[in-house]
Each structure stands twice: as structure tokens, then as C-alpha cells.
Amino acid sequence: MLEQLQITDPLEDIIGLQSHFLSSKSMEDRKTLGQFFTGSIVSEYMASLINKPSSKSVRLLDAGAGTGILTASTALHCLKLGCKTVHAVLYELDSKAIPSLEQTLKIVQNTFGEQRASFTFEIRCDDFVLARPDKDEDTQPFDVCVINPPYFKYSVQESPYAKAASDLYHGDPNIYASFTAIAMSSIKQGGQLVAITPRSFTNGLYFKGFRSYMLAESALDLIHIFKKRDKVFKNEDSAVLQENVICRFVKGSEQSDITVRSSNCDSSISNADEEHYALPLIIDPSNDQKIIRIPESAYEAAILRQAETFPTTFENAGYFISTGRVVEHRTRTYITDDINTDNSVPLYRPHNVSPLQASWTGEHKKDVVFKLNDGHEKHTMENGNFVLLKRFSSKDEKRRLVSGVHLKNAHDCELIGFGNKTNYIGLDDGNLTKVEAYGLSAVFNSSFMDKYFRCISGNTQVNATEIRVIKFPTREQVKEIGRLAQNLKSVETSEIDLIVNPILGVMDAI
Numbered sequence: 003m004l005e006q007l008q009i010t011d012p013l014e015d016i017i018g019l020q021s022h023f024l025s026s027k028s029m030e031d032r033k034t035l036g037q038f039f040t041g042s043i044v045s046e047y048m049a050s051l052i053n054k055p056s057s058k059s060v061r062l063l064d065a066g067a068g069t070g071i072l073t074a075s076t077a078l079h080c081l082k083l084g085c086k087t088v089h090a091v092l093y094e095l096d097s098k099a100i101p102s103l104e105q106t107l108k109i110v111q112n113t114f115g116e117q118r119a120s121f122t123f124e125i126r127c128d129d130f131v132l133a134r135p136d137k138d139e140d141t142q143p144f145d146v147c148v149i150n151p152p153y154f155k156y157s158v159q160e161s162p163y164a165k166a167a168s169d170l171y172h173g174d175p176n177i178y179a180s181f182t183a184i185a186m187s188s189i190k191q192g193g194q195l196v197a198i199t200p201r202s203f204t205n206g207l208y209f210k211g212f213r214s215y216m217l218a219e220s221a222l223d224l225i226h227i228f229k230k231r232d233k234v235f236k237n238e239d240s241a242v243l244q245e246n247v248i249c250r251f252v253k254g255s256e257q258s259d260i261t262v263r264s265s266n267c268d269s270s271i272s273n274a275d276e277e278h279y280a281l282p283l284i285i286d287p288s289n290d291q292k293i294i295r296i297p298e299s300a301y302e303a304a305i306l307r308q309a310e311t312f313p314t315t316f317e318n319a320g321y322f323i324s325t326g327r328v329v330e331h332r333t334r335t336y337i338t339d340d341i342n343t344d345n346s347v348p349l350y351r352p353h354n355v356s357p358l359q360a361s362w363t364g365e366h367k368k369d370v371v372f373k374l375n376d377g378h379e380k381h382t383m384e385n386g387n388f389v390l391l392k393r394f395s396s397k398d399e400k401r402r403l404v405s406g407v408h409l410k411n412a413h414d415c416e417l418i419g420f421g422n423k424t425n426y427i428g429l430d431d432g433n434l435t436k437v438e439a440y441g442l443s444a445v446f447n448s449s450f451m452d453k454y455f456r457c458i459s460g461n462t463q464v465n466a467t468e469i470r471v472i473k474f475p476t477r478e479q480v481k482e483i484g485r486l487a488q489n490l491k492s493v494e495t496s497e498i499d500l501i502v503n504p505i506l507g508v509m510d511a512i
């Protein structure tokens with residue numbers, strides 16, 4: 003029975019082994035090890051991204067192999083490309099997965115045997131990050147590596163993973179970055195690395211060191227993005243859905259144009275929309291952050307191109323952005339919902355921020371005040387005109403950027419509290435006028451800016467570091483927008499767009 007199936011489609015049996023293994027484990031267990039397994043559609047697609055390696059005998063690396071679906075698909079793809087000798091080295095920490103992994107590899111071995119080809123393998127039931135095959139003299143570099151690394155954050159103080167890859171890049175953002183960087187370090191010049199990971203590494207300060215390392219070592223020549231927060235992995239818990247990307251890196255290659263594909267996570271994957279972009283459009287050369295911007299369509303690329311023509315950046319225009327100073331869990335004793343407390347000031351939380359308007363009336367059930375007790379100076383700041391920009395949008399919220407104006411005269415107080423779930427924006431030099439504040443807020447609330455920002459950031463967080471470097475209109479344009487926006491009767495995005503788009507000379511974003 004098994005042999006018959008192998009002749010028709012070895013992957014069917016391999017998927018069977020995978021499902022059987024997954025059903026034997028609790029969700030808790032799988033989460034601890036980051037066991038979100040790749041289904042056959044994504045696995046075959048990832049394998050198909052590998053171009054024929056030049057070596058006669060191909061060395062394949064799988065880091066976090068699970069039950070081996072990625073190695074199986076990749077080895078079979080290499081066989082189709084005419085590679086007759088493939089040797090795979092697979093790391094998997096979970097000893098319970100090893101019997102299924104072995105069975106998977108034997109199925110692959112049989113298929114190779116039937117075609118007079120040779121597939122050999124070596125399973126290392128070991129910790130990939132701590133074992134560091136790239137530093138092991140007995141492990142030769144690899145030609146090909148296709149991975150779906152585990153992802154979880156770890157404690158920088160206590161985890162053995164902290165600094166485990168610090169010789170490659172600085173920062174300890176997430177285990178998937180360590181996996182991917184060590185995989186890169188383990189392949190040879192000209193070697194190919196295909197990885198499916200969260201999109202989070204493409205922007206943000208935490209991953210800056212990782213991005214710099216990857217882009218210095220290799221050319222990122224293909225990005226595949228899933229259009230929706232689809233269920234990409236087999237046993238994914240819908241609560242952890244996040245945007246995932248597949249990237250192909252070619253080590254030591256000269257970085258040139260980048261192909262961006264987008265599809266849903268179903269059989270349409272191999273028929274994805276495909277566009278080719280010049281390098282500077284995807285990796286912003288104007289600063290050292292190496293932010294990887296991903297337009298999901300030609301239309302989004304047009305938005306990105308238009309934004310590139312803006313005369314300045316947010317920071318160079320003369321604005322600053324900071325995260326609100328009040329970290330609520332560290333300042334509990336200062337915060338009360340008794341809004342009539344003496345010697346206290348309003349504390350702005352995200353619910354106080356809506357398009358064009360930041361408003362604290364004391365009437366909302368979540369409104370709180372910040373008591374000016376000893377030590378408050380570290381958390382409060384001088385009241386003034388500011389623009390508040392929410393730091394988080396909910397997963398399903400249509401807009402990423404929501405910003406409202408806070409005017410000094412809204413409250414009769416010298417000091418004010420801004421929570422760290424909002425960013426506050428002002429002028430480097432001097433105070434924002436009401437007009438300029440409305441102009442800034444309107445720019446952030448426009449559809450164009452929202453779409454532009456989405457190309458830059460895949461997560462729902464709006465970080466000050468990304469805002470600082472975005473392309474931006476001049477202060478004159480901002481003020482011109484503000485003069486009209488301050489009189490708007492409606493806060494509908496379409497009304498805001500009618501003011502912003504003609505002044506910035508940008509197309510209507512849909």
C-alpha cells in the first residue's frame with residue numbers, strides 16, 4: 003500500500019505522517035517549540051523557488067525540520083531539475099518528531115532510488131541555534147536551505163539563545179531571526195536560502211541588525227507576500243495569525259531588481275501576481291535602516307513611487323515623534339479613574355485619539371488622570387499643541403494610521419500625560435500652531451499616507467522609528483492642508499483626501 007502511494011505522490015504519505023504527528027501533540031507543546039507546520043501547497047511552492055544548483059552533489063540544510071515536509075519537497079524538486087545526488091542535514095530539537103521525520107526521508111529515498119538517483123540524510127536531534135553548524139569544521143557549507151523556522155521571543159537576560167548569533171548581527175529580536183541568520187552563514191557563496199517567516203523583520207529597529215546582516219551577505223531577489231492574514235500554516239491557531247512572507251536570498255550575489263509576488267494562501271499561490279521593482283523602491287537607500295518595503299500590487303507600488311517624490315522626510319521637515327512617556331503598568335499608583343482627584347492631569351490613552359481630534363473630556367469610561375505625586379516629572383510633560391498618533395491598530399481595523407490634534411488650551415493645566423500606546427508629534431524647534439497641527443493630522447489620516455505606510459510596515463504597530471524616515475510633504479504644504487482641514491465638518495477619510503491629495507499632488511488612494 004505504502005509503496006503504491008509512493009509511486010503516485012510521495013508527498014501524500016508525507017503529509018499523512020505530518021498530520022499524524024501533529025494530532026499526537028497538544029497545542030501547548032507545539033507552541034512552546036514553535037511547531038507550525040508547512041502544508042503541501044506552500045511547501046511545494048517554496049521548493050519550486052530553488053534554481054538548479056551548480057554542484058553535482060547538492061547539500062541541503064533544514065533547520066527546524068519537523069516531520070520533514072520542506073526537505074522532502076526540496077529534494078524532490080532538485081530531482082526534477084536533474085540533480086541526481088542530494089544529501090540533506092536536518093536539525094530538529096523535538097525527539098518525538100524524529101521517527102516521523104525518518105519515515106519521511108525514507109519515502110524520499112525510495113523515490114530517488116526509483117529514478118536511479120541518490121538521496122542520503124543525516125538527522126541531528128539538536129538545537130540548531132546553539133549547535134551552530136556554520137562554525138562546525140566537520141560540516142561542509144550547503145548549496146540550498148529551505149526553512150520554516152520556529153518563532154518566539156526569548157528573554158535576553160535568561161535565555162541561552164540570547165547573543166547566540168551576536169557574531170552575525172546585533173539584537174535579539176526573535177528566534178526566527180537567529181535561525182535564518184545562522185542558515186545564511188551555513189550556506190556557500192552562490193547558495194540559495196528560501197525562508198518563510200513573519201513579515202515583522204522587514205521594518206522596525208529590533209530587526210535592523212538582522213536585516214543589515216542578511217542584505218550584506220546576500221541578494222534578496224524574491225519576496226512572496228500573502229494578501230490576507232491567511233491561515234498559512236497547518237495547525238495555526240487563528241489567534242496567532244500574522245502576516246507571513248517567503249523570501250529568497252542568494253548568498254554573495256549582487257543585489258539588483260526584486261520580484262514581488264502576492265497571492266492568497268491556496269492553490270493560487272503558483273499563479274501569483276508578479277511585479278519586478280528596482281532595488282531602491284523596495285529597500286530605501288536614503289537611510290541606514292534597510293527597511294524592506296513590500297507593495298502588494300502595482301497600484302501600491304505607484305503609491306510608493308509617488309511618496310518617493312515628496313520633497314523631504316518627516317524628520318528633515320523639522321518634526322519630531324516620540325512614544326508617550328507614561329507606561330501604565332509601571333505607574334499604577336499615579337493613575338486613577340477618579341477624574342476629580344486634586345493635583346492631577348489628564349492622561350491620554352488610545353481611545354482618546356480619533357481622526358483629526360484627540361479629546362479627553364473625563365466622560366468616557368476609560369478616561370483616567372495622572373496624579374502629580376512625587377516623581378511624576380519623569381512621566382508627565384509640558385502641555386502644548388501636539389498631534390497624537392495611535393501606536394496600535396487592531397488587526398481588523400481598516401486604518402493603520404489614526405491621528406488627532408491635541409491643543410494646549412483643551413485643558414487648563416501646565417502639564418499633561420501621554421500614554422505609551424500613543425506617539426506624540428511636535429516641532430523640533432518651537433511650538434506647533436493649531437493650523438500646522440491640523441495639517442499634520444490630516445496628512446496622517448489621509449488614505450494615501452495609510453497605504454504608503456502599509457507598504458513599509460506589515461504589523462499593526464506604528465513605531466516612531468519608521469515615521470521619522472518616511473517621505474513627507476514640506477511644512478508649507480502641511481500648513482496649507484491645515485488651513486482647510488481645521489474647518490472640516492466631517493472627519494470622513496474621503497473628506498480629508500479631498501484636501502490632502504490636490505495639495506500633495508497625489509492620486510486618490512482606494
Ligand SMILES: C[S@@+](CC[C@H](N)C(=O)[O-])C[C@H]1O[C@@H](n2cnc3c(N)ncnc32)[C@H](O)[C@@H]1O
Pocket residue numbers: 035036037038039040041065066067068069070071072093094095096099128129130131149150151152153
Ligand atoms: C515552524 S516548525 C516547522 C517544521 C517544518 N520545517 C515544517 O515546515 O513543517 C519549526 C520546527 O523547529 C523545531 N525547533 C524549535 N526550536 C528548535 C531549535 N532550537 N533547534 C532545532 N529545532 C527547533 C520545532 O520542533 C519545529 O518542528
